[in-house]
Amino acid sequence: MAGSWNGLISDPHQTGPSALRNSHSQVKARTLKILSKSLLFAPNNQTQRSKEQKKNCTIKSSAMAFGGSAVAPPSAVAGAGGPSGTRQVKLERECELRIEVSPDSPLRLRILAGTAEIFGTEIAPEIWLSFPPGLKFAVFSWYGATIEMDGATETDYTADETPMISYVNVHAVLEGRRNRAKASPTDSDLSQGPRVIVVGPTDSGKSTLSRMLLSWAAKQGWKPTFVDLDIGQGSITIPGCIAATPIELPIDPVEGIPLEMPLVYFHGHPNPGPNVDLYKVLVKELAQILERQFAGNAESRAAGMVINTMGWIENVGYELLLHSIDALKANVVLVLGQEKLFSMLKDVLKSKPNVDVVKLQKSGGVVTRLGNVRKKARHYRIKEYFYGPSNDFSPHSNTANFSDLSIYRVGGGPQAPRSALPIGAEPAADPTRLVHVTISKDMHHAVLAVSYAKEPDQIISSNVAGFICITEIDFDRKKITYLAPSVGELPGRFLIMGSLAWLET
Numbered sequence: 001m002a003g004s005w006n007g008l009i010s011d012p013h014q015t016g017p018s019a020l021r022n023s024h025s026q027v028k029a030r031t032l033k034i035l036s037k038s039l040l041f042a043p044n045n046q047t048q049r050s051k052e053q054k055k056n057c058t059i060k061s062s063a064m065a066f067g068g069s070a071v072a073p074p075s076a077v078a079g080a081g082g083p084s085g086t087r088q089v090k091l092e093r094e095c096e097l098r099i100e101v102s103p104d105s106p107l108r109l110r111i112l113a114g115t116a117e118i119f120g121t122e123i124a125p126e127i128w129l130s131f132p133p134g135l136k137f138a139v140f141s142w143y144g145a146t147i148e149m150d151g152a153t154e155t156d157y158t159a160d161e162t163p164m165i166s167y168v169n170v171h172a173v174l175e176g177r178r179n180r181a182k183a184s185p186t187d188s189d190l191s192q193g194p195r196v197i198v199v200g201p202t203d204s205g206k207s208t209l210s211r212m213l214l215s216w217a218a219k220q221g222w223k224p225t226f227v228d229l230d231i232g233q234g235s236i237t238i239p240g241c242i243a244a245t246p247i248e249l250p251i252d253p254v255e256g257i258p259l260e261m262p263l264v265y266f267h268g269h270p271n272p273g274p275n276v277d278l279y280k281v282l283v284k285e286l287a288q289i290l291e292r293q294f295a296g297n298a299e300s301r302a303a304g305m306v307i308n309t310m311g312w313i314e315n316v317g318y319e320l321l322l323h324s325i326d327a328l329k330a331n332v333v334l335v336l337g338q339e340k341l342f343s344m345l346k347d348v349l350k351s352k353p354n355v356d357v358v359k360l361q362k363s364g365g366v367v368t369r370l371g372n373v374r375k376k377a378r379h380y381r382i383k384e385y386f387y388g389p390s391n392d393f394s395p396h397s398n399t400a401n402f403s404d405l406s407i408y409r410v411g412g413g414p415q416a417p418r419s420a421l422p423i424g425a426e427p428a429a430d431p432t433r434l435v436h437v438t439i440s441k442d443m444h445h446a447v448l449a450v451s452y453a454k455e456p457d458q459i460i461s462s463n464v465a466g467f468i469c470i471t472e473i474d475f476d477r478k479k480i481t482y483l484a485p486s487v488g489e490l491p492g493r494f495l496i497m498g499s500l501a502w503l504e505t
């Protein structure tokens with residue numbers, strides 16, 4: 001093992017982000033073609049920006065050095081209550097500026113001096129970045145920085161106590177494992193890099209930690225695979241999905257995960273409750289495809305994966321976590337902010353000596369989101385899918401005949417009539433039964449996934465190309481009008497319906 005999970009790294013220059021840069025830029029030419037089918041439908045004008053970001057990303061290895069954690073208090077503290085206008089904040093080393101952008105207007109921010117990063121991605125000096133209303137984030141500096149803000153915030157304050165050192169220590173251990181995997185013969189088990197799963201209750205900072213680990217790894221030239229199993233607040237595509245995508249560059253702090261080639265499976269609901277078995281089936285499907293992909297690509301196998309999970313950790317939620325750990329063969333379990341979950345997992349996984357269960361502190365900056373905020377966030381993710389994070393995509397309103405589309409639901413309906421069952425047995429709904437749906441007025445505003453399946457019986461095991469939202473149904477002319485991310489025919493005729501709906505406001 002290349003270091004301990006909670007110990008400090010003695011030589012950050014060996015593990016800092018630029019230490020591996022050259023060796024990895026040599027392998028970069030072999031572009032990762034991880035996923036056979038991409039989200040064709042997804043608008044894709046984020047690439048250029050990510051590349052520019054990369055040009056500007058120059059974290060030096062020293063910027064990731066760490067040691068003690070006692071830090072002098074920051075010299076500027078803006079209190080809650082929505083300061084506005086242009087102002088500067090001086091961040092001391094290993095401190096962070098926590099910001100909730102005003103719900104009504106965007107915030108501009110730039111680095112005037114020093115270096116700082118947002119959730120693992122370094123911010124280019126002097127360039128203004130614009131953050132959308134309501135966004136919650138932190139600007140962290142390893143060595144100190146002066147930040148300028150322009151616009152209103154709901155709150156902004158600096159914090160000198162963060163768990164960042166323990167997080168970067170985890171990164172360093174993962175880095176060691178990736179290097180060891182890369183140096184191992186490709187046909188040996190040792191060539192598999194870390195498969196990290198981040199677990200914890202809702203609002204413990206799972207997505208944020210996943211993002212940091214991915215961005216730090218990408219910064220060093222790895223292309224780790226991000227697997228997002230959080231169907232409520234997923235960050236790869238719209239809610240109701242599980243998805244995976246390679247991360248080739250540090251994640252853009254404003255635009256998020258690039259939608260270049262995600263592998264997406266549609267559950268259709270913002271929590272697994274309505275169809276727990278389907279959730280398991282989809283996680284298994286996704287795991288199998290990734291397994292195949294890793295088998296043929298030593299580079300992505302060595303880089304490994306970071307898996308984000310749901311905050312549902314009790315009862316069935318806990319079972320689903322165990323199922324995901326098993327299906328994706330996770331070998332590092334990072335438990336955020338919950339002692340009970342940590343000891344339960346440690347206990348149940350002690351029979352697997354190759355699995356490390358590591359407890360990490362939750363950041364005090366993580367914002368708790370109530371039900372209505374989560375609902376809003378889901379709505380915003382769907383809007384973002386069609387219109388882009390900066391409202392710069394152009395979705396299209398298209399029309400189709402009823403007969404052109406075949407819409408299915410997964411689950412529901414009795415599996416067999418009572419008469420066909422053994423005496424005393426109750427008919428149960430088959431969770432993976434496909435049910436053909438007749439177009440009705442209830443489908444107004446429904447968000448449907450477009451399946452890559454060629455035949456109905458392939459629908460459950462197929463990934464999806466993208467999504468449409470039904471905006472109008474004309475029963476007289478038997479026509480449906482829908483919003484799609486692009487013009488032209490749908491990439492498949494089979495559509496999957498769940499409970500997701502979106503009303504453009």
Ligand SMILES: Nc1ncnc2c1ncn2[C@@H]1O[C@H](COP(=O)(O)OP(=O)(O)OP(=O)(O)O)[C@@H](O)[C@H]1O
Binds near residue numbers: 136202209363
């Ligand atoms: N250090 C921080 N400072 C300010 N905001 C933060 C910080 N860390 C996380 N946040 C914000 O807190 C919110 C919750 O964090 P995050 O999404 O990582 O939690 P989560 O455990 O994944 O939640 P869930 O399980 O509900 O999806 C997000 O809006 C995130 O941007």
